[in-house]
Amino acid sequence: xxxxxxxxxxxxxxxxxxxxxxxxxxxxxxxxxxxxxxxxxxxxxxxxxxxxxxxxxxxxxxxxxxxxxxxxxxxxxxxxxxxxxxxxxxxxxxxxxxxxxxxxxxxxxxxxxxxxxxxxxxxxxxxxxxxxxxxxxxxxxxxxxxxxxxxxxxxxxxxxxxxxxxxxxxxxxxxxxxxxxxxxxxxxxxxxxxxxxxxxxxxxxxxxxxxxxxxxxxxxxxxxxxxxxxxxxxxxxxxxxx
Amino acid sequence: xxxxxxxxxxxxxxxxxxxxxxxxxxxxxxxxxxxxxxxxxxxxxxxxxxxxxxxxxxxxxxxxxxxxxxxxxxxxxxxxxxxxxxxxxxxxxxxxxxxxxxxxxxxxxxxxxxxxxxxxxxxxxxxxxxxxxxxxxxxxxxxxxxxxxxxxxxxxx
Numbered sequence: 001x002x003x004x005x006x007x008x009x010x011x012x013x014x015x016x017x018x019x020x021x022x023x024x025x026x027x028x029x030x031x032x033x034x035x036x037x038x039x040x041x042x043x044x045x046x047x048x049x050x051x052x053x054x055x056x057x058x059x060x061x062x063x064x065x066x067x068x069x070x071x072x073x074x075x076x077x078x079x080x081x082x083x084x085x086x087x088x089x090x091x092x093x094x095x096x097x098x099x100x101x102x103x104x105x106x107x108x109x110x111x112x113x114x115x116x117x118x119x120x121x122x123x124x125x126x127x128x129x130x131x132x133x134x135x136x137x138x139x140x141x142x143x144x145x146x147x148x149x150x151x152x153x154x155x156x157x158x159x160x161x162x163x164x165x166x167x168x169x170x171x172x173x174x175x176x177x178x179x180x181x182x183x184x185x186x187x188x189x190x191x192x193x194x195x196x197x198x199x200x201x202x203x204x205x206x207x208x209x210x211x212x213x214x215x216x217x218x219x220x221x222x223x224x225x226x227x228x229x230x231x232x233x234x235x236x237x238x239x240x241x242x
Numbered sequence: 243x244x245x246x247x248x249x250x251x252x253x254x255x256x257x258x259x260x261x262x263x264x265x266x267x268x269x270x271x272x273x274x275x276x277x278x279x280x281x282x283x284x285x286x287x288x289x290x291x292x293x294x295x296x297x298x299x300x301x302x303x304x305x306x307x308x309x310x311x312x313x314x315x316x317x318x319x320x321x322x323x324x325x326x327x328x329x330x331x332x333x334x335x336x337x338x339x340x341x342x343x344x345x346x347x348x349x350x351x352x353x354x355x356x357x358x359x360x361x362x363x364x365x366x367x368x369x370x371x372x373x374x375x376x377x378x379x380x381x382x383x384x385x386x387x388x389x390x391x392x393x394x395x396x397x398x399x
Contacts, residue, residue: 042285210344
């Protein structure tokens with residue numbers, strides 16, 4: 001009597017065929033998933049980097065030196081780089097004053113003189129250490145007179161940030177601009193600890209994007225290229241009462 | 243019926259069917275791999291487009307800073323290491339200004355053209371910057387051979 005059902009040989013052959021087909025399919029699925037993740041992260045890093053660079057560009061472009069009655073000013077006074085409490089880059093801070101975008105003037109008494117001043121905002125960029133990661137957190141802290149500080153985390157994957165002055169000499173004259181260099185990275189948890197990364201390694205899921213920018217201060221350009229202009233024309237005007 | 247032979251049709255797939263199925267599966271796998279590789283290329287070219295744009299914006303910012311007059315005076319000599327009317331390779335560090343650029347920016351070359359403009363009492367310059375990938379390097383994406391940015395800088399009296 002012939003028995004109905006599947007023999008062990010048939011089951012084994014079916015399993016072997018399934019394994020042969022499923023192996024490449026699984027590989028395909030995994031590489032597709034990895035590629036999709038890396039694509040999303042890559043676009044995310046790119047837009048984050050662009051956003052940070054645009055913000056830094058805007059802050060540096062509008063940077064100024066608050067009027068305190070003095071007439072001397074140097075380019076290096078516009079941006080203060082503080083590495084005194086830094087361990088590597090962690091703890092480093094860049095500080096500057098900038099004009100606000102509001103087109104209003106505020107009345108102020110300085111040394112008995114009544115002034116009409118353009119409001120000035122203090123901005124700090126601080127790099128902070130992250131737990132269980134070699135990457136850094138970049139925080140922007142904005143403060144204006146009498147208003148609470150506005151703190152914004154710009155990124156949690158900064159591996160490098162440098163803002164340095166560069167000199168352009170032309171026709172015996174020289175001027176200064178800033179050169180901004182930023183590096184953002186994505187390192188999967190599996191390769192995080194103590195891993196030194198410098199370039200993108202897609203096979204390990206590591207993505208590194210470098211950003212750069214060149215920017216000058218509108219205020220400093222006006223003052224340095226027009227030596228006869230009053231030093232306070234941009235930040236404040238004398239308030240005259242008649 | 244007695245005397246007649248019963249022909250039993252064998253179950254299962256024929257060789258042609260298996261061959262066809264394998265071909266379809268193979269084509270599908272090739273298509274998915276192409277899709278993945280295109281996606282990777284797309285994200286990489288988005289980054290390179292950003293870099294090319296920054297490489298183009300850099301001289302525009304420097305020339306805006308210097309002003310129309312100073313650029314006009316240097317039309318024959320160039321400014322710092324910005325040469326005019328010729329394709330120039332991008333270095334990671336500019337020898338004349340010290341501007342530092344990412345390593346990936348060296349995959350591009352740049353051409354700066356400055357045209358003096360005059361209208362009544364007004365003097366200005368038109369600065370056009372084109373950026374293209376160097377031979378053998380990564381491209382800017384499908385259908386994009388080079389990227390151009392321009393600005394007009396008016397002389398402030």
